Amino acid sequence: MVKEIERAGLPVVHMCTVVPISLTVGANRIVPTVAIPHPLGNPAMGHDEEKQLRRRLVERALTAMTTEVEGQTVFEEK
């Protein structure tokens, strides 16, 4: 999916938990996420804390989307 959309000319951010698999399949912009059963959330957190986590992940993805990359790049949390 990631590769086919990019082939059509649109930049793609792959948000995923297992970064090595994303690297193997050839994604160029990768944002590491929380865990396989809940990539974009964390049921162990309270409501407000989880909302902040989700916002940070989406903002990081948008940053990745608008950043020029030379080859495969993992956008770790700063």
Next chain:
Amino acid sequence: MRLELGRIRIKDVQFGPATKVEDGVLYVDRAAIEAIVREDERIADVTVELAKPGEEVRIIPVKDVIEPRVKVEGAGGVFPGMVSKVETVGDGRTHVLSGAAVVTCGKVVGFQEGIIDMTGPGADYTPFSKLNNVVVVCEPIAGLPQHEHEVAIRMAGLKVAAYLGEAGRDIEPDEVDVYECLPLLEQVNAYPDLPKVVYVYMLQSQGLLHDTYVYGVDAKKILPTLIYPTEVMDGAIVSGNCVSACDKNTTYHHQNSPVIHDLLARHGRDINFIGVVITNENVTLADKERSSNFASKLVEMLGAEGAVVSEEGFGNPDADLIMNCVKLEKKGIKTVLVTDEYAGRDGASQSLADANPLANAVVTAGNANEVVNLPPMKKVIGHPEAANIIAGGWDGSLASDGSITAELQVITGATNELGFNKLSAREA
């Protein structure tokens, strides 16, 4: 550790007024088993059925398969930390009702439980069609949460297996195999000229009904550690998982791991099998990195020159498998991986979710996506409609005549990644 495994060959199973073994026949007191299972208030209803090799019987949905064993000498009892006290096992003498098994069945817990056919084409794919099975069909009370449902059925199976195993306590085994595993330094010095090999035993631990227990501890909570092969034979590792039926390790697989038995058979001949490292398959990247770091470091500390690594399940655990492989290879330790494949129905797709050129010695246990057709059976134990929802099946897998068309995934043990099956492949 020195374990004598006394095998009592069971050639038939029948119901009887008292549970006993006589002339190779296991007689089963049905009411006694039902009473054991009913001790758990979470189980509303239980029935016991028998399924023997060659009978036109289908068992669906299967949760676990367990071999009845009993500890007759040495510390502890079978399934320590689960049904026996958490004593270290693996030493002394254990009797095995070889050729018999407990199969747990009943309303589907998750969606990844399996099928055992006792005859026909499906029977060829599962080793459990060759056993005299005591099938325990457990139905939960209404509204029981899935994870508690899984616990209740897991414990029921282990308790029934321990109960049946007791019937072999005073029986003279047909054969006795002796397994001796020495402390590391002695083991290394025993065969100084042979290459030192360690087994890296990956345990399914993704949670959400994909779990394994070691002496009662949920394997997702362990750091990789060492275990004697004989501890595994005494039931130190039990299955708590409903992960795809074809490539989960049932408790029976752990008790009879071909990887461990084959390594022991070649120990002292062409290899020096110095130890087993158990590790897990967790769901965050940090856990995967930490566990593969620890597992590879332990193998290095043991001074191994080679490692056999077996996976359980598929998908993201492929990443754990490749991490273990790459980290070991980079330490100069040669690896052989044992896995299965999800290569699409035509076998043409990439087999694993992750790959690396260092994974250059791989044993496959078959392609789980292959489609099989299972003809109707005269008798179905359990719930045939589960075929439409278990992994590998689809809405419509169960036809009106009772036949099932589904991916090989649905058959318990079909592509077992300990090699406890018939499928594999070799380079042409």
